Amino acid sequence: MLSPTYAIVDIETTGHSPVKGDRMIQFAVVFVKDWKIQSTYTTFIQPGKKIPFFIQDLTxxxxxxxxxxxxxxxVAGDVFDMxxxxxxxxxxTNFDLSFVQAEFKRIGFPLWKGKKMDTVELSRLLFPTSFSYKLQDITLExxxxxxxAHRADDDAYAxxxxxxxxxxxxxxxxxQTLEHIHKRSFQLKYDSSSLFFEALQKKRLMIVKDDLDIYKxxxxxxxxxQPGPVESSTYYPETKNQKRLFFxxxxxxxxxxxxxxxxxxSIWQTFQAKDEIAIEASTGIGKTLSYLMPSYFHAKQQGKKVLISTYTSHLMEQLVEVEVPKLEAIVKNKVNVAILKGARHYMDLHRFEELLRAEDESYDDTFTICQLLVWLTTTVTGDLGELNTSSGGQYFLDKVRKNAFSIKTSEVSNHDFHSxxxxxxxxxxxxxxxHAMLFTDKHRLEPLLTNEITSFVIDEAHQxxxxxxxxxxxxxxxxxxxxVFGxxxxxxxxxxxxxxxxxxxxHGVNTIGPFEELDRIYARCSSKFDEAVQSLVQNVRGKSTHKSHSKQTILLEELSLDYALLEEVYQYLQRWITIAQNLLDRLSKSLLDSTHVDKLVTAEWQYWLNEMKIKTGEWIDIFLSSPKEYSVWIELDRRSIPSSLHVYKKPINSTHAVDEVFNEWRGNAAIVWTSGTLSVPGNSRFIVNKLGLPESVQIKTYNASRDFYQGANLFIVDDMPDIQNVSQSDFIDAVADAVIQTVLVTEGRCFVLFTSQDMLRKTVDLIQDTTLLEGYMLxxxxxxxxSRMKLLKSFQRFxxxxxxxxxxxxEGVDVPGDALSAVIMVRLPFSSPDEPVFKTQAQRLTKQGINSFSSLALPEAILRFRQGFGRLIRSSSDRGVFIVLDRRIQSKSYGKEFIRALPDIPVKKVSLEDMVLDLEHWYNEKV
Structure with missing residues (x-):
């Protein structure tokens, strides 16, 4: 059989729609045979019209x-023949081929016929953890x-x-993986099955000893x-000279x-005394190593473990990949570290294997299965968060997550990622x-927090x-x-x-009576559910005060709810669950002799029955329980009712939850709370009080030396319009202009921080419409x-x-060195007065005679302000500018509180024009 020739094509065009008159301006093709590049062809094409400026700039x-x-x-004849x-x-491929075909059709040529493949689909399948599948991103990775980039010849070659x-x-x-994927490859969008078949045929002729485990x-x-703890010194460097030598x-x-x-x-002494302490450590202190060093020596000394908790998965991975190697270099020893997450982060192999043998998968299911099969050959953790799947794929991932109902057998346990x-x-x-796992651990049948733990370090404590x-x-x-209903x-x-x-x-179970009842209850439940939703929607419409706004948010306590109807929905849900569970129980005894198809259907029934139980619990919690310590609100978009309907319920006080986790440990284990931002000017206990820590808990503050921030400057742009006196569109025009001018001077490497997603979107749309930043990655x-971290990684790559x-x-973002030159803060980061949790908290404070602005709104905004500045300078060699576009920082009496919260750095109050001139001078000096 002759090996095929692959024509790898890329085109550049005047736009996206040949129907609307867009034309090709460059065509390139690279020919690949026997997995080697054989030849190339490229030509410019006269489109017969002006090339839009943004296309010229892009290409x-x-x-x-x-x-x-x-x-x-x-050139059409040559292109067709090639x-x-x-x-x-x-x-x-959908874009390039459809455009080529449209051009053939326009000039009366026959359409091209043949097989087609797509490197987007292949890349997504074969590199399932990549952060992006854009050509520039995936090739860089x-x-x-x-x-x-964006020239057809270079893009085609890449x-x-x-x-x-x-x-x-x-x-x-x-x-094994090839066999599974080849079987499903015929359900993919493109003709890539031959690639998997070719590899499978080669593999079958080879004797390969893969270093793999096989599960069914x-x-x-x-x-x-990993091996047990390595014997090493438990000697903690007490003196400054000893520490200096280690480091x-x-x-x-x-x-x-x-x-x-x-x-x-301070941390070492707290560990020794089994005490509790809160430590605010500014950027530049080296906070992470400050707690890792005493944690390591204390764990060795006690023969137990120190638990370190942080806020996000990214920060957990950063600890292991960046900071622990530094610790190992300092202590000259291997440090045994383990990451622990909740069970739902991990894949349930038993469930996945069941679904692998199912049929009639959707495209999203098929594709996600193929991604998972590839990923399983490389992942160590089995953490589903590593994957980059489509939104449809996320539904499948939810089916294969570990949960309380996951099957536990010795065969599964030998390969189980959570185990x-x-x-x-x-x-x-x-x-x-x-942090989330510390709260959920309390409710596990087998808690992970045992007496093996000698101390706790809570990093990012404000979170x-x-x-x-x-x-x-x-x-x-x-x-x-x-x-779920569907x-x-x-x-x-x-x-x-x-x-x-x-x-x-x-299995010989009489189903006529029970299923007639189940169907009847299902129909009534579905009908009453829709009636309840419609009632909620009408309530919100009746209370709406901003008829021009499509998005509506309103506290549930401000609505007149039909509690009898809500209770009726619950009763039907409960009756459906009771019957469904009884039917499952009647089958379970005879399931051992079932076919795989029967077992799979039964497993699906168990899964969706559990989902219905969870949903019923949500219904009670949100609509039928007392919300005294909660904020409950409804959100919808009038352009997409009822699909946009969401109801949220969040607690407004965290102290009870914190006590529930730590009260039993106090006195038996040390607890260290640490963060870069625990206090605000005039209130050192702002976060400590929110956590409900005892008054006896001491707070210590460690600041970096003044020269750490010598590369930082604060610019307050004093000729920006006052948003309270101009329209939002005028303010956004000014913000877009300030951002464009700053970016052009600093050549990018900017964070632009907003308090509103709506304003962010409108500003970015306006900047893109101007085409003044076409050469920049936005x-x-x-x-x-x-995700947030994928966007950050993309930002850092360009x-x-x-x-x-x-x-x-x-928060929680490190961009050291030249990767970040400027942080632009569009508005001071106050919570919106209409943000539901804030609104509920403020109302409670006002009822108690407490000023909600000075005790809640201002301190929270100052903490966020400090966090925004904290993104800028991550090492003593960093240089950068912090730019505030909100005039309130100088026009309002509270403005000075924001400036007081920053390190002692130069503050320049200037016009936008003067700031740009200063930045040009600063940037030229830097270069």
Whole structure:
């Protein structure tokens, strides 16, 4: 059999729609045969119209470049002949091929016919943990050079190299994985099944000894349980000279910081006394090593573990990948560390294997299964958060998460990722987890927090308040509820209920009576549910005061709810669950002799029955329980009712939740709370009081030396319009202008921080419309796809880039060195008066005669302000500017409190024009 020739194509065009008159301006093709690049072809094409400026800027192809180029009619024959008998490949084949076909059709040529493949689909499948599948991003990650992006010749060549890289990756896959994927490859969107078949045929002729584990035909990367604790000195460096020796010998770039040594000693003494302390450590102290050093020695001395908790998964990984290696270099020893997360972070292999044998998968299910099969050959952790899946794929991931109902057998346990994480934890000196898990551990049948733990370090302690509140957060989503209802259906709807009834019939269980009742209750429940939702929607419409706004938010206590109707829905839910559970119980005794299909349907019934139980619990919590210590509100968008309907319930006080976790440990274990921001001017106990820590808990503050911030400047732009006196559109115009001018001077590397997603979106849209930043990579939270950390990684990969974010971007982000030159704060970060949790808290304070602005709004805003500044200077060699566009910082009496909260740095109050001139001088000095 002759090996095929692949034609890897890329085109540049005047726009996206040939129907609207857009035309091709460059065509390039790279021919690959036997997995080697054979030849290339490229040509400019005269489009017969002006090339839009933004396309010229993007592609660097001007009207002059195509002036003497042939029109498409003159090269169409050559293009058609070149593509004939080839397999068409592109990065987003739908665009390139459909455009080429439209051009053929326009000039009367026959359409090209043949097989097609897509490197986007292949890359997503074969590199399932990549942060982005844009050509520039995925090639950069794979080490493929792109010297001139958005030019068809360079893009086609890079796509060809990526295609070859994909084939190499396919050939690395174990035979078990190839067999599973090849079977499903015919359900993919493109004709890539031949690639998997070719690799499978080669693999079958080879004798390969893969270092893999196999679970029921699924290839897994072999896990290595780390050895027990290594014997080493438990000697803690008490004196400054001893510490200096440890650090200087372990770290090449060590610079002595008094605050760091003092913080280490404070923590060591707290550990020894089994006491509790709160420590505020500014950027530049070296906070992480300050607690890792005493934690390591204390764990060794006690023969137990120190548990370190931080806020996000990213920070947990950063601890292990960046900070622990530094600790090992300092102590000259291997440090046994384990990451612990809640069970739902991990894959349930038993459940996945069941679904792997199912049929009639959707495209999203099929594709996600293929991604998981590839990922399982490389992942050590089994943490599903490593994956980059589509929104449809997320539904499948939810089906294969570990939960309280997961099957536990010895066969599963030998390969189980959660069990592996627990095994790692037993051998560890330091346990690293997130705040959320400390709260959920209290409710486990087998708690992970045992007497093996001798001390706790709570890093990012100010975020423990948020984690405590999130612990009891409940969210009602109309679309999620409808999705659950849709999975179940009734017998005549050919959904799961129908399939489960047939399984029961196969096992001789009388189903006529019970299923008639189940169907009747389901229909009534569904009807009453829709009636209750409609009642909620009408309530909100009746209370709406901003008719021009499509999005509505209102506290539930301000509505007149039909509690009888809400109770009726609950009663129907409960009756459905009772009957459904009884039917499952009747089948369980005879299930041992079932076919795999019957077992799979039964497992699905169990899964969705559990989901209904969870949903019923949500219904009670949100609509039928007393909300005294909670804020409950409804949100919807009038343009998409009822699909946009959400109801949220969040606690407004975290002290009870914190006490529940730590009260039993106080006096038996040391507890260290630490953060860069625990206090505000005039209130050193702001966060400590929110956490409900005893008054006896001492607070210590360690600040970096003044020269640490010598590279920082604060600019207050004093000729910005006052948003309270101009329209929002005028203010956004001014913000967009300030951002553009700053970015052009600093050549990107900017964070732009907003308090409103709406203002962020409108500002970014306006900047893009001007085309003045066309040469820059703009990443915007809520607009650019991907998680917060994926956006951050994208931002860091490109020199000329700008990141637009809201509150969640202001914390826990490290961008050291030249990757960040400027932070632009659009508005002082006050909570919106209409933000439901804040509104509820403020109302409670006002009823108690307490000024909610000075006791709540201002301190919270100052903390966020400090966090925003904290993104800028991460090391003593960093240089950067902090730019505030909100005039209130100088026009309001409270403005000076924000400035007082920052380190002692130069403050310049200037016009935008003067700031730009200063920045030009500063930047030229820097370069």
């Amino acid at each position: 660097n192809i001007s009207d002059e470049d195509v002036k003497q180029a042939p029109i498409f009619e003159e 593509l004939e008998n080839c397999i068409f490949v592109a990065h987003n 794979r080490g493929i050079e792109m010297t001139n 796509t060809a190299e990526l295609f070859i890289e994909c084939m190499k990756e396919i050939e690395k896959l174990p035979i 035909g699924i290839a897994l990367r072999r896990k290595q349980v 200087s010998e372990g770290l090449k770039d060590f610079k002595e910081r008094d605050g760091q040594f003092q913080m280490m000693d 592996y994480a627990l095994a790692q934890s037993h051998q560890a000196d330091l346990l690293i987890t997130n 423990f308040v948020q984690a405590a509140n999130a612990r009891e957060e409940r969210i009602f989503s109309y679309t999620q509820w409808r999705y 999975q179940l259906g009734t017998r005549d709807q050919e959904q799961l209920t129908s399939s489960f009834a047939k399984v029961l019939e196969n 990443f915007a939270q809520g607009m650019t796809s991907g 020199r000329k880039s700008v990141l637009f974010g809201t509150n969640s971007f202001w």
